[in-house]
Structure formats: structure tokens, C-alpha cells
Amino acid sequence: MLTHLDCTKCAKRHEAGVVHTVCSCGAPLYARYDLARAALEMRPGHLALREPTLWRYREVLPLPEDAERVSLGEGFTPLLPAPRLGRHLGLPNLAIKEEGGNPTGSFKARGLAVAVSMAKALGATDVCLPSAGNAGSALAAYAAAAGLRAHVFLPRDIARLFVMETEAFGARVQLVDGLISDAGRVCAERAKEHGWYECATLKEPYRVEGKKTMGYEIAEQMGFSLPDAILYPTGGGTGLVGMWKAFEEMEAMGFVGKKRPRMYAVQAEGCAPIVKAFEEGREDAPFWENAQTHAHGLRVPKALGDFLILRALRESHGAAIAVSEEEIVAGVKEAASAEGLFMAPEGGACVAGARKLRASGHLAADDAVVLFDTGTGYKYVENMTPLWGDR
Ligand SMILES: Cc1ncc(COP(=O)(O)O)c(C=O)c1O
Ligand SMILES: [Zn+2]
Numbered sequence: 001m002l003t004h005l006d007c008t009k010c011a012k013r014h015e016a017g018v019v020h021t022v023c024s025c026g027a028p029l030y031a032r033y034d035l036a037r038a039a040l041e042m043r044p045g046h047l048a049l050r051e052p053t054l055w056r057y058r059e060v061l062p063l064p065e066d067a068e069r070v071s072l073g074e075g076f077t078p079l080l081p082a083p084r085l086g087r088h089l090g091l092p093n094l095a096i097k098e099e100g101g102n103p104t105g106s107f108k109a110r111g112l113a114v115a116v117s118m119a120k121a122l123g124a125t126d127v128c129l130p131s132a133g134n135a136g137s138a139l140a141a142y143a144a145a146a147g148l149r150a151h152v153f154l155p156r157d158i159a160r161l162f163v164m165e166t167e168a169f170g171a172r173v174q175l176v177d178g179l180i181s182d183a184g185r186v187c188a189e190r191a192k193e194h195g196w197y198e199c200a201t202l203k204e205p206y207r208v209e210g211k212k213t214m215g216y217e218i219a220e221q222m223g224f225s226l227p228d229a230i231l232y233p234t235g236g237g238t239g240l241v242g243m244w245k246a247f248e249e250m251e252a253m254g255f256v257g258k259k260r261p262r263m264y265a266v267q268a269e270g271c272a273p274i275v276k277a278f279e280e281g282r283e284d285a286p287f288w289e290n291a292q293t294h295a296h297g298l299r300v301p302k303a304l305g306d307f308l309i310l311r312a313l314r315e316s317h318g319a320a321i322a323v324s325e326e327e328i329v330a331g332v333k334e335a336a337s338a339e340g341l342f343m344a345p346e347g348g349a350c351v352a353g354a355r356k357l358r359a360s361g362h363l364a365a366d367d368a369v370v371l372f373d374t375g376t377g378y379k380y381v382e383n384m385t386p387l388w389g390d391r
Helices: 035-041 054-060 083-089 108-121 134-146 160-168 180-194 207-221 238-252 273-279 306-315 325-339 345-359 381-388
Strands: 002-007 013-015 029-033 079-081 094-098 126-130 149-155 172-176 229-233 262-268 319-323 369-373
Touching: 035 054, 035 238, 054 108, 054 207, 079 207, 083 094, 083 325, 083 345, 094 207, 108 126, 108 134, 108 207, 126 134, 126 180, 134 149, 134 160, 149 160, 149 180, 160 172, 160 381, 172 180, 207 238, 229 238, 229 345, 238 262, 238 306, 262 273, 262 306, 262 345, 273 306, 273 319, 319 325, 319 345, 325 345, 325 381, 345 369
Parallel strands: 094 369, 126 149, 149 172, 229 262, 229 369, 262 319
Antiparallel strands: 002 013, 002 029, 079 094
């Protein structure tokens, strides 16, 4: 029930059913739906009977009803109460949205299931993106499942596992000197040259639609109420702005009220453009020079949706916070020993962020807090080894 797309900056309207990248003004596009109709079909009682994947929210996803879904069983991940970790952090009402069980081990599966389904429906034969690792392997897996060719551009210093995995799915991998921003430049050039369908974060409008389902799931799993606060490890920020969009849609459909969770972006001290911009009161976040962190998903020096992230943080009365490499690894160990979850370092960053936000009074002891673990730690052994410490 996609009706059209709107520019997130200049509000220009774009038609559905054709390939889109960004608006002529350069800003990302957002998909819009017939929410009145969706509200009738998605009533909570109906939803409860649906399949345990993100496609349970099909009325607010862009894929036409008669198009082929490219699915590996993504989404509807557990929202796990975390009482022991919560006690350590002074947050007894803590829950963890555990995304590591998604296909290819991270929440990137959500965005790419929807983006690759749309690419196929719109007639693409080749899909491409730059990646810090997880998005690349997710694209490769969904392209394999769709019968499309994938081209993935990765920073040269990426852990070997991500290259092996992506190549195993049949994608062409190109290693690029520098960071994801450099890989993005090369990817965009090649895409233009060969006419490939580009799936870079927010450069096409449908990955964010897949990621927004995290917002629908949290609401549904909490009985259509929302938590007081959400902590999200922020690189490109697609999940954060996606959830913000989901809450707006759910309010329009009458599923939740006006109250929103306070949104907290967690970044690494070695790459914290959103934190800096938030603290300086800026509406955009300038390029972060010499970005460094072992949490490669957070090594994003410039986000296309920076203004959308900053807007959601401010409108929600949330904040942005940076944590150190040592705190990230300590967070991974703490969640593992307290709750039996082996998190990606990006999840560990949220554990560290929660402790700091509690200490500074941003989070109160009686807040219902949802913390995101966006991927499995099992893919990050190489990344975390230098910081793990002697046995
Ligand atoms: C495990 C993990 N967490 C978080 C992120 C950042 O996600 P986003 O781009 O939605 O901010 C990434 C991105 O690569 C990731 O792989
Ligand atoms: Zn525009």
C-alpha cells in the first residue's frame, strides 16, 4: 500500500513504482502509505496470528502485494528482559532487542531483505553498496536468494570473515583503501558506470523501511506501549530514524499515543560525529576526520541522514553519547556474563552508554529501557582480539 515517496528535506513528492535514489535536492526519500487502510488490516488481534518475520507488517512495507518477497526469515527478534545486566547498570526495567539471530547475524538483514525485494521488483539485475561488513554480507545473501548479482565495496582493513562470507554468497568484493566513505565513492562511480541498483544507506528509500520494523516490533512486543528510552548504536543511523518513522506511522494508525521514547544515539569516541553535532547544537554533522573504532558499524564519518538523526534525538528529548574502546569490550563481557548474550561490539557500546546515561541522570532507575544489540559477537572475534586482554 505504498502510495508515493516524500523528500525528507524539501517535501517534494515522488511517484511509486519506479527506481529512486535521493531527491533532486540530495536528501533521502521516505516511503508513504495508505495508513487508514493499513490500520484496518493490521489490528493487533490480526497481527498476533501472523508469521514471525518483519513481513507481518506488510501493509506498511513498500513491496507490492503481487511481487516476490526475498526472505530468509528476518525480523521478529526477541525482546529479552535483562534483569541481571539491568541491576548492574541501575536499570531494573532493562530489555535487550537481540538482533544477532537475524540471517547473516545482524539487523542489516532487515533493510536488505526489503531493499533487495524492491530492487528485484523494479527490474534490477545488479545491486551494490559500500559496507563496514554486515550490510555487505546481508546484501550478498539476499542477492543470492533473489538470483541477482551483488557488488560489495569494503574498507581494506576489514576482518577476513566478512570478505569470506560475502564472497561465499557469490558477491564480487572490492577492497578500497580508507573507510566506508571512500568505499561509498568508488561504489557510486561503478554503479553509475554500469547502471547498478545502489543500496547505500538512505541513498535508496527502502532499507530504512526494513529497519523501521524494529520500532513496530518493540511496540507489539510491549503490548502496544513504548519504552521510556531506546539506546541505539549509531553509524548511518538508519535504524534510529526508521524507528522514529515507525512511531509516527503507528500514531497515525492509532496503535500508540503521542508519547515517544527518548532516543539515545551511542557512538565510539574515535568516531562520534553525531555526538559532537548534538552537543554543538548543529542540525547536521560534519565529516569526522581519522575515524577509528573496532566497532566497525560505528565507523561512519558522515551520515547522509545526519539531520534526521539529530532531529529525532532532539524531538524525543534524548541525547547522543560516546564511549571508549575499552568500555565497548567491557560492555560485551558484562552482557555476556550477566545475560548469556555474546554481543557485537556495537551492542557492547550500548551497554557502556547505558551506564553513562544512568550516571548522568539521563536515565532514571524506573525507566523502561530498550537497548539494542544489533549483531552477534561471533563475527567480531578478530576485531575484538586486540582489546580482549590476556587469558
Ligand atoms: C552490528 C552493527 N551495529 C550498528 C551499525 C550501525 O547501524 P546504522 O547504520 O543503522 O546506524 C552497524 C552498521 O554497519 C552494524 O553492523
Ligand atoms: Zn528534496
